[in-house]
Amino acid sequence: MQEILQQTTWQEWLGVVFSVFQVLLARKNNSNNYLFGIAGISLSLYVMFFAKLYAEFTLNLYYLVMSIYGWLYWKFGKKQKETAISETTNQEKMITAAIVIGTFSLFWVFLTRFTDSDVPIWDSLVSAFAWAGMWLMARRKIENWILLNMSNIVAIPLLIHKGLYLYAALTAFLFIVAIFGYLEWRKIINRKWSLRNL
Structure with a gap:
């Protein structure tokens, strides 16, 4: 255990700390x-590049761009007021499926043909589900938690395989938080429906 802690860079430690605060606030x-x-x-970004998790x-x-977009969308939305949590529409479900399939395909082709990745399928799967989940989170859709956890469940063994134990622990923590995040957002949606039906 001590050897694992000694191999962990300060970038990984600090990145994990910021990520914990991010998910708790989300x-x-x-x-x-x-x-x-x-x-x-x-x-x-620094850690993943040197771990060859391209x-x-x-x-x-993508997270960086979507975080900037998400912050602006959450704060101002379409009508210059904070956007409410909601469920995905049928059109958004189709877009989500297209993001998963499209990003998996693109990453798999890129990783197998142009990089020295030894885990192209798993790395592509993690990214495909996460890309779709992050898009849903930026739009404040409850299903984001489901897609992000599909990514997390694949990412945990992948990160262990790469020796990124702290990120694996963070991902396991994120998996648990996402379950509670989904339940809390579901309560908010149910409360909104209850008030609407009064």
Whole structure:
């Protein structure tokens, strides 16, 4: 255990700390989660590149863009007021499926043909589900938690395989938080429906 802790870089430690704050704030429906996310993502870019997790590196670039977009969307939305949590529409479900299939295909082709990745399928799967989940989170859709946990369940053994134990522990923590995040957001939606039906 001590050897694992000694091998962990300060970038990984700090990236994990910022990411923990980000997900706890997201669970509480606090739009400032994105500010911590931007800091954590910036550090994760460095770590993932040197671990040769190129799809996850690209995923973190996407996270960075979506975090900026998400913060602005959560704060101002379409009508210059904070956007409410909601469920995905049928059109958004189709877009989500297209994101998963499209990003998996693109990453798999890129990783197998142009990189020295030894885990192209798993790295592509993690990224595909996470890309779709992050898009849903930025739009404040409850199903984001489901897609993100599909990514998490694949990412945990992948990160252990790569020796990124701290990120694996963070991902296991994120998996648990996502379950509670889904339940809390479901309560908010149910409360909104109850008030509407009064």
